[in-house]
Amino acid sequence: MTLSVQFLTMAAMMLSGAALGLLFDGYRVLSGELRFPRWIIPPLDILYWAVGTVAVFRVLFLSNGGEVRIYVFLALMIGVSFYFALLSGFAVGAIRWSVGRVKASIRLLIRLGELLIVRPLIALYRLVIVILGFLAALSIFLGKLVIQLLYPLWKIALWLLRPLGLRLYKLVRGDAWLRPSARFAANAWQRMIAIGRKRK
Numbered sequence: 680m681t682l683s684v685q686f687l688t689m690a691a692m693m694l695s696g697a698a699l700g701l702l703f704d705g706y707r708v709l710s711g712e713l714r715f716p717r718w719i720i721p722p723l724d725i726l727y728w729a730v731g732t733v734a735v736f737r738v739l740f741l742s743n744g745g746e747v748r749i750y751v752f753l754a755l756m757i758g759v760s761f762y763f764a765l766l767s768g769f770a771v772g773a774i775r776w777s778v779g780r781v782k783a784s785i786r787l788l789i790r791l792g793e794l795l796i797v798r799p800l801i802a803l804y805r806l807v808i809v810i811l812g813f814l815a816a817l818s819i820f821l822g823k824l825v826i827q828l829l830y831p832l833w834k835i836a837l838w839l840l841r842p843l844g845l846r847l848y849k850l851v852r853g854d855a856w857l858r859p860s861a862r863f864a865a866n867a868w869q870r871m872i873a874i875g876r877k878r879k
Contacts, residue, residue, distance in 0.1 A: 689754040691742040696758020
C-alpha cells in the first residue's frame, strides 16, 4: 500500500469519525426533541451503530480496498475527538434550529389548513343547516296556509258530493240490491218448508 493511499485512508477515516459524531448528535437531539418512548431507544441505538459501521467500512473499502490497520482506528478516534471538541456545539445548535423551523412550518401548515379548509367547511355546514331549517319552516307555514285557504272549498265540495256519497255508500253496503235478494231467498226458503209440511 503506497503512502498516498495511507494518507487518503486516514483522511477518509477522520472524516468518517466526524460524520459519526454528527450522526450521533443528530440522533441525540431528535430523540430529545421528538420525545421517543423509552422502549424504542435500544433498537435505535443498535440501528445507529449498524448504520455507522456499514458506512465506515464502505468508505474504508473505497479508500484502500477494505484493509483494516491500526491507523484506521486512530484516524476514526481523531475525527470523533476533533468533531466533539470543535464542531459539536455548533452542529447541535444548527440541528435544534432546523428542528424548530420544521416544527414551526408544521404548525403553520396546520393553522393554514384550519383557516382555509376546516373553518370554511364548518361555516358551510352551518349555513346549509340554517337554510334547510328555514326551508322546512317555510314549507310548514305554506302548507298550513294552503290548508286554511282550501278548507272552505273542501266544505263546499263535501256538501255538493254528499248525495252522491250517500248513494255510493248505500250501494256498497248492499241497501240497493242485497236486501231484496235476501228477502227473495228467505221467501223461497219459507215456501219450500211449507210445501214439505203439506206433503207430510
